[in-house]
Amino acid sequence: MAKLPIFATERLILREVTEADATAYEKNFVDYEIISQLASVVPWPYPPGGVLDFIRHQIVPRQGNDRWVWGIFLKEQPSEIIGVVDLWRTGTPENRGFWLGRRYWGKGIMTEAVFPIMDYAFDVLGFEKLCFSNAVGNKRSRRVKEKTGAQFLRIEPGTFVSASYTEREIWELTRDRWREFKSRQT
Numbered sequence: 001m002a003k004l005p006i007f008a009t010e011r012l013i014l015r016e017v018t019e020a021d022a023t024a025y026e027k028n029f030v031d032y033e034i035i036s037q038l039a040s041v042v043p044w045p046y047p048p049g050g051v052l053d054f055i056r057h058q059i060v061p062r063q064g065n066d067r068w069v070w071g072i073f074l075k076e077q078p079s080e081i082i083g084v085v086d087l088w089r090t091g092t093p094e095n096r097g098f099w100l101g102r103r104y105w106g107k108g109i110m111t112e113a114v115f116p117i118m119d120y121a122f123d124v125l126g127f128e129k130l131c132f133s134n135a136v137g138n139k140r141s142r143r144v145k146e147k148t149g150a151q152f153l154r155i156e157p158g159t160f161v162s163a164s165y166t167e168r169e170i171w172e173l174t175r176d177r178w179r180e181f182k183s184r185q186t
């Protein structure tokens with residue numbers, strides 16, 4: 001039985017990630033333009049077989065327990081995972097990560113994906129607030145946060161795969177702020 005609900009938005013299906021997604025995940029994810037933006041815990045060069053290992057050991061056993069990882073699929077191409085939204089309970093300090101294959105950037109896809117997941121986090125998982133983070137200079141990620149109601153808090157030191165990033169932005173989204181933001185959208 002699926003441990004995660006499936007969400008459908010205008011253009012997307014969001015569903016759990018399984019080992020069967022490893023090949024497409026690797027194709028769309030293993031790209032320095034993506035991985036360079038991520039926290040320095042992510043290895044680069046990315047090891048062969050690393051995606052399957054990550055799905056098998058970091059996603060599947062934790063899925064629906066303390067971690068919720070949705071794959072992003074286009075309705076018009078529903079068998080290929082093109083990105084991920086990842087939520088986790090214990091903030092590091094952030095509680096969410098995301099990536100999208102480069103050819104899909106700039107079309108509003110991540111913004112669209114984030115909406116049902118924020119609803120689920122606040123309404124079903126019971127988060128009262130979520131913390132987000134991005135490298136200072138990662139304008140796309142910052143923009144997704146701005147477009148989905150998050151509040152910028154501060155800048156602090158941070159280490160990323162790209163050593164050119166040395167600071168991170170910390171953002172917060174509370175349940176009340178999310179509800180208020182959504183009520184202004186309609």
Ligand SMILES: CC(C)(COP(=O)(O)OP(=O)(O)OC[C@H]1O[C@@H](n2cnc3c(N)ncnc32)[C@H](O)[C@@H]1OP(=O)(O)O)[C@@H](O)C(=O)NCCC(=O)NCCS
Pocket residue numbers: 033034035037038097098099100101104105106107108109110111112133134135138139140141143144147
């Ligand atoms: C961050 C990421 C998920 C964004 O996904 P996306 O689907 O392209 O995001 P959206 O299209 O919803 O929004 C991107 C916004 O950034 C804007 N943007 C794009 N390039 C930009 C730039 N160079 N400077 C400023 N804004 C930029 C877009 O115009 C868009 O805003 P708009 O809708 O107001 O025009 C994607 O770029 C990605 O996977 N990046 C690499 C991994 C990553 O950074 N993950 C997050 C780590 S914190």
